[in-house]
Every structure is written in C-alpha cells, then in structure tokens.
Amino acid sequence: MIKLSVVTPTYNRKDSLRLTLDGLSRQEYPFDKFEVIAVSDGSTDGTDEMLEDYKRSSPYRLRVISQSNGGPSRARNRGVQEANFEVVVFLDDDVEPAPEFLSRHASHHLEDDRIAVLGPMSPDPARSPDEPAWIAWEHAMLQKIYDMFRPGGEYNGRPAGPHHFYSGNASVRREWLIKVGGFDERYTRQEDVELAVRLQRDCGVHFEFDFMAEGLHRPQRTLDSWLRIPNAYGAFDAQRIQAGLLNWSDVEANIRKRNTATRFLTRMIVACPLILPGIVAIITRCVTPLYRAGSRSSALAALSAVYNVSYVHAVLQTPAIHGGKE
Numbered sequence: 001m002i003k004l005s006v007v008t009p010t011y012n013r014k015d016s017l018r019l020t021l022d023g024l025s026r027q028e029y030p031f032d033k034f035e036v037i038a039v040s041d042g043s044t045d046g047t048d049e050m051l052e053d054y055k056r057s058s059p060y061r062l063r064v065i066s067q068s069n070g071g072p073s074r075a076r077n078r079g080v081q082e083a084n085f086e087v088v089v090f091l092d093d094d095v096e097p098a099p100e101f102l103s104r105h106a107s108h109h110l111e112d113d114r115i116a117v118l119g120p121m122s123p124d125p126a127r128s129p130d131e132p133a134w135i136a137w138e139h140a141m142l143q144k145i146y147d148m149f150r151p152g153g154e155y156n157g158r159p160a161g162p163h164h165f166y167s168g169n170a171s172v173r174r175e176w177l178i179k180v181g182g183f184d185e186r187y188t189r190q191e192d193v194e195l196a197v198r199l200q201r202d203c204g205v206h207f208e209f210d211f212m213a214e215g216l217h218r219p220q221r222t223l224d225s226w227l228r229i230p231n232a233y234g235a236f237d238a239q240r241i242q243a244g245l246l247n248w249s250d251v252e253a254n255i256r257k258r259n260t261a262t263r264f265l266t267r268m269i270v271a272c273p274l275i276l277p278g279i280v281a282i283i284t285r286c287v288t289p290l291y292r293a294g295s296r297s298s299a300l301a302a303l304s305a306v307y308n309v310s311y312v313h314a315v316l317q318t319p320a321i322h323g324g325k326e
Helices: 014-024 047-055 072-082 101-111 133-148 174-180 191-203 223-242 248-256 260-271 273-292 296-316
Strands: 004-010 034-041 061-067 087-091 095-097 115-118 121-123 169-173 206-209 215-217
Touching: 004 014, 004 072, 004 101, 014 034, 014 047, 014 095, 034 047, 034 072, 047 061, 061 072, 072 087, 072 174, 087 101, 087 174, 101 115, 101 169, 121 133, 133 223, 133 273, 133 296, 169 174, 174 191, 191 206, 223 248, 223 273, 223 296, 248 260, 248 296, 260 273, 260 296, 273 296
Parallel strands: 004 034, 004 087, 034 061, 115 206, 121 215
Antiparallel strands: 087 169, 095 215, 115 169
C-alpha cells in the first residue's frame, strides 16, 4: 500500500481548517499509511495553537509547521520539502475530504507513477443558500469544468490536462515535484497550472480526473477579493504571451465564445481601457440585488461579464501586448 503525505497550507482559517482535519480523521485509508503536514503561513488567529491541540488526539500523524507569511506557493513548497512519503496530496484548508478521498488518490498512483490526480471540489448543499453570488459563480464555473470530464456528456469525457490542475484537491509523486523545483513562488494565481505545465514537459506526467476523490468546498471570499482573481489571471497570461507560451489569438478565440453582451463590453475595454472601473462598479452594484431576488442566472451572467472584461484588461496592461500583437 502506497504512503501519502497530505500537504495543507493555511492562513487565518482556523475553523475551516478544523473541518478539513476532521474530514481526514474519517478516511477509509489506514491512518498509518498517511501523514498530514499543515503549514501555517503566518497565521495570527490562533491556528497554530489549535493545530498543536488537535495533534494530541489526532488518529493520524499530524505535523505542524509554522513560517512567516509568504503565500500558498511557498507554504506548499515547504510541505513538499518536509514530506516523508512517495505521493503528495494537496488539500486546501477550505475543503472537507470525503471518506474515500485518499483511497481514490492512492489507487491511481499504485498503477501509474507518472500521473497527477485531480478531484472535484463540490459545493456544500447545507451552505449554498447563504453563500454570496460570487461564491455561487465559482461553484458554477467549477461544475462546468467537471462536466467536461463526464463520459457521454457534451465533451464525451475529455481528458484532463495541465491547465485543469488546481492545488486544492490534487496529488502527484513527490519525486516529480522535487525534480521541477516545486511551485514558482513569484506567482499568486495559476501557480498550479504553471507547475503542471512543467510536470508534463519535464517529467512526462499526465493528468486524470476522478469524480470520487471528492471534497466539499467552502470558500471564504469577499467581493473585492473575488475581483482580484481575473486581474491576477490576466497578468499571468500576459507573461505567458511574452514568453511565447500563449498566443493572443487564443485569448481572442476564447472571447468569441462569450455571449453578445460580454463580447461588446470586451471590445469597449480594448478600445478604451479607462472605462473599466466604471463598468465593473455598475455591474457589481446590481449583482447582489438580482441574486437575492431570485434572478440567479442573471446575477451569474453579470459576474461572468465582469470576470471576462477584467481579465482582458489585465492582459492588455502588459506594454508588449497591444491590439492583440506582441
């Protein structure tokens, strides 16, 4: 039986982290075949004390590492460095793993040592009615991605690739993580995708999605925090364009798939980037009232428009990219 090192970075999410740890205590996988490495990334809310207390009665080996705040990439790299076992399972501190979570991850690595396994992060049905619109949007977008992998669906079970890799629920052999140097700590978004590209290119790692390796996802995010996501993704993709790893034509093709209103707003942003803050302010002001009034689809469509125009604006902020040309 293969041994697993579960790496969970955490920052000021003491209560959410406890649910993650509780979920690990209900695993079907033998407790002596896995360890959990919780990396407290400069937490100030009592996380460290909670972890030390939890460790005393944990049915599995819980290792607590505290470091100054450096971001999730640095925390995950620290966990990988400290890991004792062959396979590293990345699990975020807002995800509660299902009882078969570790068993499913492990089963793939027993059969293939060059695989990276991904599992779904599903909404908590008990919490969904109280979640804000932007969290509902995140869940909806994730479900669209998962639907791509369903056999017999619209995409007839499309295989997963490095651009689907997300570190909230994933596993890969430690030796490959070490070989490529781990996460690039310069990135705050899409650092997992960037890592996955190197894993595939340099180590021949391929990707598998397992619907049964599930975790309940309870994200905690303000609207302002959510608005920063497309900006970070756009800045990252601008860097990829400059490095020759992505073409502007790919970005344009993605825009053409959006609805008429989003395409119109995007053309406006490309022509006059200065109007973006006003557009974002107007749309986001309408989202919560729409959502609370029961117009869920309209609210999520409005958030999609905000996300897409903000992303394109961030890409275009890179001086070398203008009008779609480098």
